[in-house]
Amino acid sequence: MALSTQPYKGARDFYPEDKRQQKYIFNKIREVVERFGYEEYDAPILEPTDLYLAKGNQEIIDEQTYSFQDRGGRNVTIRTEMTPSVSRMVAAKRQELAYPLRWYSIPNLWRYERPQRGRSREFWQLNVDIFGVDGIEAEFEVIQITDQIFKAFGARPEAYEIKLSSRKLVTSLMGDYLSLNDDVAIRLIRLIDRMKKLERGEFIKKLDEILPAEARAAGKTEKLLAVLEAKQLSDLPDELRSNPSVTELEKLMALLSQAGVANAVFDITLMRGFDYYTDIVFEVFDTNPENNRSMMGGGRYDGLVGQFGVAPVATVGFGLGDATLANFLEANRLLPELKTETDVYIVLIGDVFEKAQAVVAELRKRGLNVAVDVSGRKIGDQFKTAEKKGITYALMIGDKDLEAGKFNLKNLKTGDEQNASVADLTKVVRG
């Protein structure tokens, strides 16, 4: 029975045209991130399962990961996110590393989920982290980087929005301002996280279900709803405005605005899924109403490195998924048509393969990427192959050309032809 040609469910093959797009996107990202002094690292795709259990995410381990025992009985998990791995690496060299440490990576990650548009089981995610900075200079920098990434692809500021909030502010809202206990607070936070996906009536109904009777009687439903209406920091009630996080957020937004980041807004309803965030959090949203979703998320997580038995390290970082970014770029027509890396296709006229080698070698030596048609087919068929491969130039080599030391070069996009030496034709191809 013949084998299936399908890749594993939820994962995709990268044919050269797909790989080319991925490389284009990743290289542009690398350029921006390195502009800010970040250095690339990587970690193994398999990690001890304990690394993920530490965050208390047993449910995620059980349902959403690729976890198994290796042949030596070790429990391993294919990495689902990079944050635990990078925290492990920093902890391992806690004393040797020079802070502030600026690191990035573009790992492939796996999650066992139902595949859907913009969400596959194997995906890539840019991870940018700065270690060892307590102040908002760190948040300022990484948010600036995300903004510059979108701008580097040519995105208009109106096409995306950077939302900011603070875990500490939310804690203060739940505890100091509304006097709710932790259990109620956690349930409310989860509900608020889904607020924009719910009808307002339904949201209020669920809110009342979570709030204790005495809290409802004390008008806390209305009090919370009023806070959630805040469009900017100055809309917050005075009791919350005095929270140090508000001052930090104000400073951060002023710095961003001064640096030309025009689309950062405060959004008290922004809750990030992961439990490890400790203060300011942020997300970048696609403003297109048909695709209004989060493309990137991050924040401060000062506690993770310390889980490895070393002194904690202040950390701010974010993750940006490849599929959501690619969808955004496509929808905004920001992906250029990418052409093959091959510059010249050699069309052989007659039995000249051996004799043509010196010319081919010279073209390559001059830095051109050259593919040779070795099929022995008719010239017309060789041209068709060059066109199918999307190569711009075809260079014909026959006995007469070899004798003359001059060759016909055809631009397959325009039809232009010229006859010249290898040196001159190289200049033509170089443009």
Added chain:
Amino acid sequence: MALSTQPYKGARDFYPEDKRQQKYIFNKIREVVERFGYEEYDAPILEPTDLYLAKGNQEIIDEQTYSFQDRGGRNVTIRTEMTPSVSRMVAAKRQELAYPLRWYSIPNLWRYERPQRGRSREFWQLNVDIFGVDGIEAEFEVIQITDQIFKAFGARPEAYEIKLSSRKLVTSLMGDYLSLNDDVAIRLIRLIDRMKKLERGEFIKKLDEILPAEARAAGKTEKLLAVLEAKQLSDLPDELRSNPSVTELEKLMALLSQAGVANAVFDITLMRGFDYYTDIVFEVFDTNPENNRSMMGGGRYDGLVGQFGVAPVATVGFGLGDATLANFLEANRLLPELKTETDVYIVLIGDVFEKAQAVVAELRKRGLNVAVDVSGRKIGDQFKTAEKKGITYALMIGDKDLEAGKFNLKNLKTGDEQNASVADLTKVVRG
């Protein structure tokens, strides 16, 4: 209890200095391979286990792979080599693709083996394949590519040797020349594969154990030993020299020699591990007696694409492992000292973070990679951090510099300092 900072056994973390070396090696490889018109592709790291079973390697699946059931009951394996995946991808688009097809990839692969020098459980392997070429133009091209890869790193031709043989020739040696049956032939091939690792006496003893009594009586031990002594194709007995594979090998070696590949030699004892090779096979050996091992291996395997129920496609390809290559480059001192991608480290004098932003932005806009010290520490400590990070230039920004519009730039390697505008200092950094 604190979590372990160790990566999974047999896999390694890539700190920025490690990642930099990996990128240097891979980018040089990409440059050479693309020079020959090859295009990069990729496939998922998880494949259906069936893909590997097809080659009949149940033993390898059971003992050397990371295989498990996913949560949906599918048997999956983390890829152990790229050949099955690329054959699957070609088969899936058999009719649409334009031949000759030139593809390459640098996947990470996993094998469950005892970790040792030059062999880890996670490793990377350059895979180069040409599809759709029946003649030795294909072998000529891919062997030329491996030679050019070694030369691109600056390797002397004496430092490595390219060994060539042919499966068809070995088949003819066993069947036509020695009249041995398939079972004996297979056992002999496995023994010859280990010949150079055995004492000569032991090798002959094992040879006699495999050969049937009547074959030994007919002097076939001596006949085989004589053939295995062949140093070049012309040393082969006439009965074997008339084999078409010999003519092919002669043509191939002539082409290689003409193209400046000076170190290709015929070696009848070269057997490649995988069963799927159908004709010419080749390996590149490190000639250093202390490290005399195979660094790259490949050959023709015309049968794999056809396993997917489509018409077969002639294929020649090779794999080159990252660790063996890196060991070779290190031993031959061919790895340059790589410096960080960060060009300039900003040393802030006093509380000028906010005011310094315009200068930092201008440096970045001019294309420099700039990291800012936001620690607020003493100037001396900031310089020390820049040095520890291996950054060549430090640029000092204080109130007076901002007023003057001129800044002190210090070359941390030479100690040279100069005071100039951002535009002029950018030129200095650019060299």
